[in-house]
Amino acid sequence: MRDYYRSLLTVLAVALSLLLILGFWPLATKSQLALSLAVMLIGGLLLWRQRRRLQAYSYAVREIKDDNLPPEEFQGAVILVCGDSSALFSEGKLHRETRQGWYLLVKEAEQLPSLAQHLFQSRPALAAQLSVLLAILPETHLFEDSFIQSLRGWQRALAQTRTLLGRTLPLWTATWVSPPAVCADEEPVWFTQPNQQSEMQVYQPGQGNLALSEWVKESGIASRLNRLSLALWLTSLLDWQQKAVNSLLTERSRKAMVPCAQGICITPTNGEPDNLWHQHIIAITALAPKGHEKAGPLPLPEPLTASLPRRRGISRSMVFWRRVGIQGGIFLALAMLASFINNQRLIRNIGDHLTLYHHLSGEPVQPKIRAQQRLRADSALLDGWQQRGEPLRYRLGLYQGLRLIPPLEAAINGWAPPAPPPPVIKKIVQGPQTIRLDSMSLFDSGKYQLKAGSTKLLVNSLVGIKAKPGWLIVVAGHTDNTGSAKLNQLLSLQRAEAVRDWMRETGDVPASCFAVQGYGASRPIANNDTAEGRTLNRRVEISLVPQANACALPGDLPASSQDDGADNNLME
Incomplete structure (x- = not known):
């Protein structure tokens, strides 16, 4: 992908x-x-x-073109050809296609991890068909040390590929050597070994594989001698390959890479003079083998492709959608879990509100009223969700709010707060002509304007207060000790003036009938340390006080002046 x-x-x-x-x-x-x-x-x-x-x-795969890669629907084996791979491809060609497989040239060991990763990402459907072929041409090498270093480089590349891909690609080897001189004109012969334990097989075109021992005995005497020579040649090659190649790949001190199959092709091969293969033969026979010339690329190891993986992978689009499905499934599972938790919290919260509401008896009333208001808010919330749809976090088929509405409505409608008591008029008469009014029934807290509804209270309370000549209407305001003394004195005076003004406007009483006083908190009638005492101290007192010349009508002579005139007449 x-x-x-x-x-x-x-x-x-x-x-x-x-x-x-x-x-x-x-x-x-x-x-x-x-x-x-x-x-x-x-x-x-x-x-x-x-x-x-x-x-x-x-940057690493800049030289790789999609034209050289197999199509994603390719059914055969996909083989990365490493090692001495150039001899298997024509000049300028990077791949060879057959009915059995698609061979890709890997020139340098450093290219192998990048090319394998590129195939995994661009052709994931072919990942199960991918394998690595280590091509070995001993006749192209002159020195054993350089050959071993080359093998170690490819081994490191294979280890990097395994680390990069997180899996081990199947590894198989194929070796090409020139035949002995007596078999120079024979057709190329493939010796195959599908696994390390099996017997060496000889591939015959159109006839399949035959055991090596049976193959040597088959046909006439001349042909049998040639086959015997090839068998001896094969034995020598197997000894050399075991020492030079297999022992290095299966070395336990390094990351072991055991080939799953190996093949040997006896065919004319272009080589260097005095190469490793010739050195090996000379060491055994003391005779230098004859060199051969080969035109065109070497034959491909088609007989071994039958033992390679044939499993079919999935395309990159299918991988993408599968991972999208996995992410979507995880999201859906977590979202449903969160929705379940949210619904359980909703049930628990409203259940706690209902439990508290039913636990309260209604005495005192305020806690029960507050609990009922909380239930009304819960009911309004659920009703709104029922009309507009519940929030996303409660959905996914787990919403439980609808079954909470009936118990909420039953609880709300099952209790009503008692009617509020009428305003308390605290009327305490000090003597027959004194009326005391509760300030809180007339004024808002900290205010001196008469509030709405106080007119009826004043009319009912002051029905016995009438202006009479010789009687002074004294209106005195009082407060509790809350706040500063100066502000309390001013507030008490302003409240007394407000009552006086109302009496003047209502009864058309002359100003001479009134006297206004503001005492603040200086004359308490109860203890200010308690709420009840402070309530009693917040009051307006109205008294009728006898006083000469008070509330005199216009045109009346003061009584003191008449008395003085009479005394003067008597004196005359």
Whole structure:
């Protein structure tokens, strides 16, 4: 799967994570913000790493063209040809296609991990058909040390490929050597060994495989001698390959790579003078084998492809959608879990409100009223969700709010608070001509304007207070000791004046009939340390006080002046 598919999956994972955090999981606002920032930061880092990897990867596979890669619907084996691979391909060609397989040339060991990764990402359906062929041409090497170093380089490349892909690609080997001089004109012969324990087989075109021992005995005497020579040649080659190649690949001190199959082709091969194969033959026979010339690429190891994997993988689009499905399934599972938790919390919260409401007896009334108001708020919330749809975090088929509405309505309608008592008029008569009014029944807290509804209270309370000549109406205001003394004195005076003004406007009483006094908190009638005492101290007192010349009508002579005139007449 290519990196842009990975980027799409990363973006999708970030979007689903944010939707879970912000839309489903019951988290505090700060927690949601912190988790959202963390998810976006991690997603940004992943996208940055994927972009850097894509740039490095594009540079590594810049020479690989899709024309050389097999189509994704290819059914045969896909083989990365390593080692002495150039002799198997025509000049300028990077691949060879047959009915059995698609052979890709790997020139350098450093290219193997990049090419394998590119195939895994661009052709994931062919991943199960991929294998590595180590091509060995001993006649192209002059020195054993350089040959061993070349093998170790390919071994390191195979280990890097295994680490990069997270899996081991099947490894098989094929060796090409020139035949002995007596068999120079024979057709190329393939000796195959599908696994390390099986007997060596000889591939015969159109006839299949035959055991080596049976193959030597078959046909006439001349042909049998040639086959015997080839068998001896094969034995020598197997000894050399075991010492020079297999022992290195299966070395336990390094990461062991046991070939799953090996093949040997006896065919004319272009080689160097005094090469490793000739050195080996000379060491055994003291005779130098004759060199051969070969035109065109060497034959491909088609007889071994039958033992290679034939499993079919899935395409990159299917991989993408499968991973999208996995992410969607995880998101759906977590979202349903969050929805279940949210619904359980809703049931528990409303259940706690109902339990508290039923536990309260109504005495005192205020706690029961507050509990009922909380139930009304819960009912209004659920009614709104029923009309507009519940929030996303409660959905996914788990919403439980509808079954909570009937018990809420039954609880709300099952109790009503008692009617509020009428305003208390505290009327305490000090002597027959004094009336005391509760300030809180006339004024709002801290105010001196008469509040609405106080007129009826004043009319009913002051029905016995009438202006009479010789009687002074004294209106005195009092407060409790809350606040500063100066402000309390001013407030008490203003309240007394407000009552006096109302009496003047209502009864058309002359101003000479009134006297207004503000005592503040200086004359308490109860203890200010208790709420009841402070309530009693907040009052307005109205008294009729006898006083000469008080409330005189216009035109009346003061009584003192008449008395003085009479005394003067008597004196005359």
